[in-house]
Amino acid sequence: MTAPQAASAGRAQMALRYARKTAQREVTLAVPRGSVRHVQLPDQGSKAHLVTAVLKARCEDGEELELLGEPVRSLKPAARERLRARVGWSGKSRHSCACSSPRRSSPSSMRSTRA
Numbered sequence: 251m252t253a254p255q256a257a258s259a260g261r262a263q264m265a266l267r268y269a270r271k272t273a274q275r276e277v278t279l280a281v282p283r284g285s286v287r288h289v290q291l292p293d294q295g296s297k298a299h300l301v302t303a304v305l306k307a308r309c310e311d312g313e314e315l316e317l318l319g320e321p322v323r324s325l326k327p328a329a330r331e332r333l334r335a336r337v338g339w340s341g342k343s344r345h346s347c348a349c350s351s352p353r354r355s356s357p358s359s360m361r362s363t364r365a
Contacts, residue, residue, distance in 0.1 A: 267316040270299055283318075307334045 266281040277296050281287045291297045299313065307322045307330050309315040315322045317333055325333065 263319075264316060265318060266304070267314070268300055268303065269314040270296070271312050304337060305334070307337065 263282055264280060265283045265285070266279065268277070268279045270277045275292055275296070277291065277300070279287070279289060279300070291300065299310070303309050303313055303315045303322075304317065307315075307317055307325065309323055317337055320329075320333055322330065322333070
């Protein structure tokens with residue numbers, strides 16, 4: 251496996267990678283797929299930037315974000331919308347975020363329930 255392939259495989263194993271640098275601090279976060287992380291962010295501004303970046307699947311200058319192995323900075327609008335559909339708040343807690351795998355429709359789930 252080449253170095254770029256190894257890096258790509260490592261990204262694919264992550265649900266979320268986030269980094270933000272400011273003059274005051276640096277925030278970095280990495281969450282592997284299938285795991286749960288509880289984090290204490292240094293301030294409300296850091297929390298707001300993280301939540302906004304994840305929900306919009308878009309990062310600002312000074313931020314880096316990967317969701318489900320996809321670097322969001324270079325996403326085209328259609329790909330960004332598909333990714334946003336897979337990421338959302340679970341509703342169990344005001345701080346819980348859930349990421350899902352693409353759904354595959356089975357023939358039984360496509361049947362009409364009307365008589």
